[in-house]
Amino acid sequence: xxxxxxxxxxxxxxxxxxxxxxxxxxxxxxxxxxxxxxxxxxxxxxxxxxxxxxxxxxxxxxxxxxxxxxxxxxxxxxxxxxxxxxxxxxxxxxxxxxxxxxxxxxxxxxxxxxxxxxxxxxxxxxxxxxxxxxxxxxxxxxxxxxxxxxxxxxxxxxxxxxxxxxxxxxxxxxxxxxxxxxxxxxxxxxxxxxxxxxxxxxxxxxxxxxxxxxxxxxxxxxxxxxxxxxxxxxxxxxxxxxxxxxxxxxxxxxxxxxxxxxxxxxxxxxxxxxxxxxxxxxxxxxxxxxxxxxxxxxxxxxxxxxxxxxxxxxxxxxxxxxxxxxxxxxxxxxxxxxxxxxxxxxxxxxxxxxxxxxxxxxxxxxxxxxxxx
Numbered sequence: 001x002x003x004x005x006x007x008x009x010x011x012x013x014x015x016x017x018x019x020x021x022x023x024x025x026x027x028x029x030x031x032x033x034x035x036x037x038x039x040x041x042x043x044x045x046x047x048x049x050x051x052x053x054x055x056x057x058x059x060x061x062x063x064x065x066x067x068x069x070x071x072x073x074x075x076x077x078x079x080x081x082x083x084x085x086x087x088x089x090x091x092x093x094x095x096x097x098x099x100x101x102x103x104x105x106x107x108x109x110x111x112x113x114x115x116x117x118x119x120x121x122x123x124x125x126x127x128x129x130x131x132x133x134x135x136x137x138x139x140x141x142x143x144x145x146x147x148x149x150x151x152x153x154x155x156x157x158x159x160x161x162x163x164x165x166x167x168x169x170x171x172x173x174x175x176x177x178x179x180x181x182x183x184x185x186x187x188x189x190x191x192x193x194x195x196x197x198x199x200x201x202x203x204x205x206x207x208x209x210x211x212x213x214x215x216x217x218x219x220x221x222x223x224x225x226x227x228x229x230x231x232x233x234x235x236x237x238x239x240x241x242x243x244x245x246x247x248x249x250x251x252x253x254x255x256x257x258x259x260x261x262x263x264x265x266x267x268x269x270x271x272x273x274x275x276x277x278x279x280x281x282x283x284x285x286x287x288x289x290x291x292x293x294x295x296x297x298x299x300x301x302x303x304x305x306x307x308x309x310x311x312x313x314x315x316x317x318x319x320x321x322x323x324x325x326x327x328x329x330x331x332x333x334x335x336x337x338x339x340x341x342x343x344x345x346x347x348x349x350x351x352x353x354x355x356x357x358x359x360x361x362x363x364x365x366x367x368x369x370x371x372x373x
Contacts, residue, residue: 008347032274033312034281042241043093045227047372048325049248052223055325057088059092059215066154066202069213070177073198074190075229078159079218086153086214091324095245097313099301099356101263103277104310112364128345137174142167153214154207155200164189183234190228219325227370232362239294244357246372247326252302253355259296263288266319285358301356318350323352326352327335 036042046057062069139146143163150157162168165188169179177199179187188199227244246253255261262313264284273280288298305315318329328351358365 006035007373021051030276033097033102034278035096035100036241036243038282039241040277042243043232044096044243044245046092046095046245047227047247048119048321048323048354049225049246049253049372050325050326050328052221053219053327054225055217055345056227057087057092057215057217057218057324060213061127062213066207066213068176069202071198071200071216072172072177072179072231074195074231075159075198075218075220076195076222076224076257077220078196079220081148081152083219084150084152084157085217087157087217088320088323089212089214091320092215092245094313094320095324095354098308098311098315098356099245100312101265101281101300102123102312103269103274114364124285129365137171139171142171142347144168144171151203152216153207154202155216156203157198157200157216160197160199162191162197164188168197172197172199183231186230186234195228225355225372225373229361229369230363233366234310239362241359242359242361243368244359245359246355247305247321248353248355249328249351250353252299252353253357253359253372254299255297255357255370256373257368258359258366260290260299261288261296262294262299285360287358294360294362295356297359297370299355300336301354301359303354305350305354307354315350321350321352 025158036044044059044061046059048055048057058071058073060069060071064121085246139160145161145166146158148159148163160168160171162171165184168191169183171186172179198218202213208315229242232240269280289296307315316324359370
């Protein structure tokens with residue numbers, strides 16, 4: 001018996017074949033996966049990209065009082081109301097589980113008789129603290145323009161533009177959106193690019209009593225495929241973890257202004273690792289980050305979503321993919337999942353390629369936003 005660590009990248013060479021040939025059955029059984037819960041202070045973002053159109057789904061791991069939640073995100077344009085939605089909170093979790101690096105145990109004796117799955121859950125925690133809101137001065141007195149305001153699910157959303165970063169920061173802080181000291185330069189650089197700011201608060205009267213906040217989803221058109229991350233580095237206490245899940249028609253997504261590195265994959269590891277795979281993976285990832293001087297983006301998974309071998313979770317259904325913004329799928333087709341019906345089920349071609357990127361970053365090691373291709 002031997003164990004093999006699979007990060008997903010070993011299957012890259014099979015991606016172009018997945019649409020025309022069924023995936024072979026996996027002879028062994030799945031042991032453990034390394035999902036985002038292994039890492040504290042982890043942010044998760046899903047991006048569906050088709051041509052110049054992007055749908056971004058931002059999942060919050062905020063666990064404090066809903067009244068203290070605030071989100072501030074640079075945007076390239078003023079979105080219309082229909083371009084903003086709240087998403088099913090389980091979607092990114094499913095995408096995370098499906099693409100998670102996994103440890104697989106192989107048996108040499110007749111391994112294809114059965115397939116057994118079991119997971120080793122590992123949980124992470126995060127505590128956020130938000131500053132109390134202060135009475136707000138008038139926006140126009142500070143050179144701030146409220147371009148649009150919407151009610152979307154449990155959120156009150158404003159789209160802001162401004163003449164100067166000082167005025168915008170003053171207005172945001174006065175209205176309960178905590179912007180730390182030292183943000184002037186970053187905010188000013190976004191304003192110089194003509195970007196607006198998407199800000200969201202929880203409306204307590206509409207808040208879901210279940211106690212969680214649904215992800216916010218925004219669709220927009222822009223020829224540049226990028227993800228703004230610099231504002232989040234201003235108030236970071238140490239390194240942050242960011243997981244980016246991209247969905248495109250064909251081919252993996254990489255960063256063009258930072259090195260994109262594949263993590264070690266398809267490697268034999270000692271048997272005892274299966275009982276401590278979470279710690280093993282975190283240590284391995286930390287070693288790779290240090291090896292690259294903290295200046296690389298790591299590809300943890302990249303494969304066509306027709307199927308996976310082995311699967312850490314079931315592939316996302318067509319309806320789930322469409323809810324994440326994958327609108328190029330046949331909207332008239334019936335959603336039967338990704339399994340071809342019949343006496344010999346196999347993978348049904350799905351025109352979606354999913355890439356999972358992971359970076360550990362701060363303002364020094366990642367001074368620019370992520371530019372993707």
